[in-house]
Amino acid sequence: MTTEIRHIVYDIGHVLVHYDPHVPFSRIIPDPEKRARFFAEVCTNAWNHEQDRGRPWPEAEAEAIARHPEEADNIRAFRAHWEEMIPYSYEDSVALYQSLIASGRDVTLLTNFAADTFRVCRTRYPFLDEGRGITVSGEIGMVKPDREIFDRHAETFGLTPEATLFIDDKAVNVEGAKAAGWNAVRFTDAATLKADFASFGITV
Incomplete structure (x- = not known):
């Protein structure tokens, strides 16, 4: 029997916010x-x-x-x-994220980001603070896909790994989350993510 998903963890770049140098x-x-x-x-x-x-x-x-x-x-x-x-956010993806929060889901964020540029992004996109909290790699000296950052995030926010679903655009980070005992899906677009949520019994 699959464990019920109680925690949803989002990456930011290419999932909620567009990034293109x-x-x-x-x-x-x-x-x-x-x-x-x-x-x-x-x-x-x-x-x-x-x-x-x-x-x-x-x-x-x-x-x-x-x-x-x-x-x-x-x-x-x-x-x-x-x-x-970081010229824009993905409106349909952000809408899903906000719907999850509005429905009472436990949503946090886990991102690879330099500490100072994340402050810029956070100011520009206030919806990032609508979840329960954020782990920023540059603030703690750990990066995805290393196991330690997933363990740190779970410890910080009291997540049960097998009851956690992680969303990231990079396959290597998806595999890193799975290695830490999390469920994880690779983000391509909001419609696919909504279907992924449904497969885990999450309606948005």
Whole structure:
């Protein structure tokens, strides 16, 4: 018999809020090939992941500039223009999230985010504070998909792992949650998520 889901945990980026560094950089580096190289070699996903883990931006910029001094201005532009990278939220997905909260469901958020940029996002999208609470990777020095951040979130909010459902857009994070004993689904769009909820006996 499947355990009833009593806790729902949301990721934020690409689930509730759109994130795309190309929004400002299509202007900062107009040439598509040069921009692709910049993200592949300079300000890479792995480089940004360390800010999610808690590395301060000045340290991150210094590290990248040491590798690519010719890109110094563009490297500094990443943080300077960061707010442009979160241009909108997904209205249908946010509506589902708010419906769950309104119906009395226990909803929390677990996100990989640098601490300071998350403060920007939180101010811009107040609905993020409508759940019971948020674990931000950059604030605690842990990142998804590592087991420890799932355990920390469960401990912080008193979640029973087998009664928890996690929603994330990245397959590796979905698998990380499952390894921690949670149920988890990969987010693609709100309609699919609503069907996923139904499969767990959650009506929205």
